[in-house]
Amino acid sequence: MIPPRLELRAITKRFAQVVANDDVSLVVNPGEIHAVLGENGAGKSTLMKVIYGAVQADAGEILWDGRPVSVRSPHDARALGIAMVFQHFSLFDTLTVAENVWLGLPPSVKLQEVSDGIRRKAAEYGLDLHPEKPVHVLSVGERQRVEIVRALLAEPRLLILDEPTSVLTPQAVEKLFETLRKLAATGCAILYISHKLDEIRALCHRCTVLRAGKVTGTADPSQETTATLSRLMIGAEPPRLERRAAKVGGLALRVDGLTLPRIDKFGVALEAVGLDVHEGEIVGIAGVSGNGQQELLAALSGEDPRADAGAVQLFGRGIGRAGARQRRKLGLHFVPEERLGRGAVPTLSLASNLLLTRNEALRWLGFIDRRALRDQTSGIMRRYWVKASGPQAVARSLSGGNLQKYIVGRELDAVPKMLVVAQPTWGVDVGAAAQIRAELVALRDAGCAVLVVSEELEELFAITDRLHVIAKGRLSPSIPTADATVERIGEWMSGLWPGGPSMPTGPDARARAGEVAPPASGSAP
């Protein structure tokens, strides 16, 4: 019997506070396309880094062709025959395809040999690739082809692909799948990392599902439904919080036909996004990160004031072009996803960081009343259980969870009329998470309009009254959270709502939807 190409036994990797991989075991056979499925932060990336030698596991064993090996660096991994295609390409725009590939090779190899090798490999797999073309003229799909051919030239025995389709059009995805199937037929094992259920069901022979660093199941994806896979990935449907129904008041925030071109090529364009948030309700936006959440949040907070004035309305007033401070004066507060560097300046004290969004301690001519500022800061720290040496502690010295509590507290304490929150409980402990959620619900009951953008479905199900899903820069219609199921939201997360970006309504519409397909940038934990 042929031993498995790669076997992981009880791999465990701890970082300072989180267990990224907990007792993970995995078997990949020669010729097998094996999917690793999981939400962002489930530990997929860490696991791949362990295999590729970029990080070392704390415990567990790696077996290669049945023999235990130690992979101490990517160099070791390449020597074994492991190749990896990363989510973001590492190509120099100004060089040609062949020159880019040549750069990674030993100096003894001639450029002409590289060009010939590329041409041969491309022909073998039926790929359209010209070694002499400069990279800057290539489309995203072609660039990925360069990366794949570069990997194939090393004659790999295991190829790892990290979210390879996130930047591809549907046609390019089909082409990629053909190549991978051919490669697998030659006996190469393939590890395919993704959270896209339909693709995994179409391509992969087996699949290992990770949730919160643990393996929650191994399955044959072609035998499973999208629903059963998403249940493995996301978990059981969470219990609902006991709480009163929303007393919905007047319209607070209206987003109407918000369309924004992307800022750079790693961004996502927003297309005709529309949503309403009323006083006294919590509206949630679910979705896989990198589908336009960042862009939408920046357009709402005022960090990106490019929208038409009327595309974002706060209490009937067009604020699309207003800056963040103006919007805050009108009662719109925002908790960003990045705590250090955006929600707080790492090198400044908590007290100084309070002044980013609060100005109660300011006096005549902008002089800072230090005593008032200190008292205000201590008050927030007490109320939201922030553990730090005091108001003078610099933001950098706090743990992520404590800083999150402080930033959420800072905005809640302002008693906003409209609160926009991204990932409200990311990285905070269970007790604090429950407290933050309870505070959000209390704020709603006090008549504030709340918009929560989160990747944690469990959280959205627990606190929201209505749910939207964002995919590929477009927003689904809302459904009452009480009517939502994990299956349905999971499907919508792939853009599969009626009229959504992944619904095939014709060849043109399909291609267009594919063009705006976002790279899942920023999805790596």
Added chain:
Amino acid sequence: MIRLEARPVPSLAMSVLSPVIALAVTVGVGFALFLALGKDPGRVLQVFLLEPFHGVRALTELGLKSTPLVLCALGLALCFRSNVWNIGAEGQFLMGGIAGGGVALWITQEGLGVSRWAFLPVLVLAGALGGGAWAAVVAWLKDRFNANEILVSLMLVYVANLFLSWLVFGPWKDPQGFNFPQTMSFAAATEVPRVVRGMRLHWGFAFALGAAVVMWVYMFRTYHGLQLQVGGPSPAAARYAGFSSRAAVWTTLLVSGALAGVAGAFEVAGPMGQLTPHVSSGYGFTAIIVAFVGRLHPLGCILGSLLLSVFLIGGELAQSRVGLPSALTGVFQGVLLLSLLACDTLVHNRLRVGRLR
């Protein structure tokens, strides 16, 4: 392999001691250097580091030397804290000197009767406008075209220098000056009032100290000052808070340009009393070192200026008394800056020898 590894918590004592250690290292290196050059190291170090403090005249000269350094460094510290890399304080200094000198020259030529104290505010204003206008060019190009302020401000130094040369070789040349490239000596009424009769130290020194205090209050006690310092370390936080990065560019450049300009005007109407092609001995560039030696802190800038003044004066003394090459002043300054940066790095990081695990 040698690696740097961030220390979890830098030691407070070491942070405070780091400049002292750096100074010790500099003295040590200097000792070895002078020994290798065949000079008596004790004597050279004494001339270099102690002579500048010897006597009232020496002390006032120290204050005189540090006045332009303090003023330039204050503005630069503000710029650098907001991530605006103005390295053209030298050019702003020269333009301030030209503006202040121009007004003084006009008063001299017209024979206007003014008192020194009445002229002082005019001089300060002229210097601030000259330097500020020169920095405004940098700010406008950066704001409008996103031009790199490092290059622009540096290039404008050369423009300012040539403009000064053109003036003193051309239209402003003293007709009775035997064709020397210099203006006529300014009228006594335009001179910056002296602190002590018979010494060159003028009230610009007090102005510089006052400016440092005002800058300290502005940086650490006002909302506006805080806003400027958010954009430097975390531009995303500045956008989140809604602090304008354009305002930061304009404010910091105008303030630093004006301060450098005032320094230039003081220098021209103070110890020089006329315009020559050599108004500055690199004060604007030395101030960059001062700003970093002073940890970009206004009060640190005062200490840094005094330290660098000791080096400048000590270097001159060492040349005349012990015949040391002038380049050594530069070498000595360089060693100091390098050891300061090294100490700083080692306070925040530790060295690890061995393979990466």
